[in-house]
Amino acid sequence: MKTPLTVLVCALTLTACADHAARARLGIQDSTLLTSGVGASQDEAAGAVNPQWVQTYALVPNSASALASLQARLDRLPPEKNGYFRAKAQCWINAAQQTRQSGDHWGFVEEAIGQAATITMGLESGTPVSAANPALRTVSTVRPDFWQIVNTIKSDPAVASCHEAQPPLACAEVELMQAGHDAWMRSFSSAENRLPDVQDSLRKSAERALQCKQDVVAGAAAPSGKSPSTVTLRADALFRFNGGNDVAMLPAGRRELDAVARGLKADAALRELKITGYTDRLGDHAHNQSLSLQRAQTVARYLRARGVTSPIAIRGLASANQLVECRQTGRDDLVRCLAPNRRVEIELVVAAS
Structure with missing residues (x-):
């Protein structure tokens, strides 16, 4: 044989x-790495300086x-x-x-x-x-x-x-x-x-993230009145896509903020909130900067209306501090992948124990 x-x-x-x-x-999906020998590329697309x-x-x-x-x-x-x-x-x-x-x-x-x-x-x-x-x-x-x-x-x-x-x-x-x-x-x-x-x-x-999540749940069940140090809210759950004002708020987003407000009012150690809005990287930077700030302002107003009295600092950082990196070529797939980057973060400043 x-x-x-x-x-x-x-x-x-x-x-x-x-x-x-x-x-x-x-x-590997990079076509330049799937070719060897005479047909291998040596141009800038293949990594030339x-x-x-x-x-x-x-x-x-x-x-x-x-x-x-x-x-x-x-x-x-x-x-x-x-x-x-x-x-x-x-x-x-x-x-x-x-x-x-x-x-x-x-x-x-x-x-x-x-x-x-x-x-x-x-x-x-x-x-x-x-x-x-x-x-x-x-x-x-x-x-x-x-x-x-x-x-x-x-x-x-x-x-x-x-x-x-x-x-x-x-x-x-x-x-x-x-x-x-x-x-x-x-x-x-x-x-x-x-x-x-x-x-x-x-x-x-x-x-370790799962353990932290379980610790937060256990802490919420305990009568300590303590809240996690940062609350991250998905913008897609709070607002219609590319929206950031009161009119664009979704019912699910209002319910989520209601729960946040209840937790904040119960935290006796809370001294200040820092609310930061973010967008994804798509679109014009000036628009994203305005949208991220608007989202933070809307969340702050909502919490105020629900009885949160702690001082609040507000800022919008547009597409800074991205959580995920996406390389999809189709726009719909790219928008879905970038969803975690569209968010509002509420940082809780508490009194030293």
């Missing part, structure tokens, strides 16, 4: 065959000193800055160090430093930082199903106030991006080898 040619080829080039199998399992990238990242002449400086700045942040963004900055630093030590000079080190620096500067200055993962030149999307899990966890309101769930989630995102870099380098087996750690981090994040 003759041995099939493909078996012989795999026997002679075992690593290459395994890598192609790994490529298939990664769920362009002037914009050079202008953004060529300012890192010494990656070792840049990473040491970033680590020192991150270490100086106060304890209250511990959470999702600090963990994400640390994981970006770790990814940059690991890639640099491997002798990889294809640009991911600079991109990772750039991400860590952006987050660190935001934490230092107190300015809003986006939770969305940017499209990087040296990163391709792998395992879209894992990214869907990331978005599902990030969109759960419990995660916003569950600090234990945030670090493993942040590091899972960075690890997925690093796996995407491996895939971009066509090292598909290396990319796949990172996935067990990603899966474990996502599992830990989901489990």
Whole structure:
């Protein structure tokens, strides 16, 4: 019996065959990574350096000193800055160090430093930082199903106030991006080898978020009068799409706010509310800024009308601090995926116990 040619080829080039199998399992949709040999693209769409990238990242002449400086700045942040963004900055630093030590000079080190620096500067200055993962030149999307899990966890309101769930989630995102870099380098087996750690981090994040949610339910049942530190309300449940005034409020949204008002009035330790409105990234920024502020103002007025007397600070941040990142090409699918980003957050400031 003759041995099939493909078996012989795999026997002679075992690593290459395994890598192609790994490529298939990664769920890669980037056509430039599905072509090899003579037909492989070398243009900008395939990740070639362009002037914009050079202008953004060529300012890192010494990656070792840049990473040491970033680590020192991150270490100086106060304890209250511990959470999702600090963990994400640390994981970006770790990814940059690991890639640099491997002798990889294809640009991911600079991109990772750039991400860590952006987050660190935001934490230092107190300015809003986006939770969305940017499209990087040296990163391709792998395992879209894992990214869907990331978005599902990030969109759960419990995660916003569950600090234990945030670090493993942040590091899972960075690890997925690093796996995407491996895939971009066509090292598909290396990319796949990172996935067990990603899966474990996502599992830990989901489990801890669930525990936090159960703790909140148990606390609500107890006669303590305490409320969670942040209440996140989906804008799509509060208002008609692209609406933000009283007329656009939905019956379900009114019922949800009625329950929030009852909880706030029962919290004896409550001193102040900070209400922030958000939109998704679609549309004109000026319109989104106005809409996000309008939503926060409408919620504040509603709570006032229901007897909430605590001081209220209001702001609209348009599409800042996105919870999920979506890449759907169809508008309807994209609008549905971006739903968690359209929200109103009510931060509760309570008296020290």
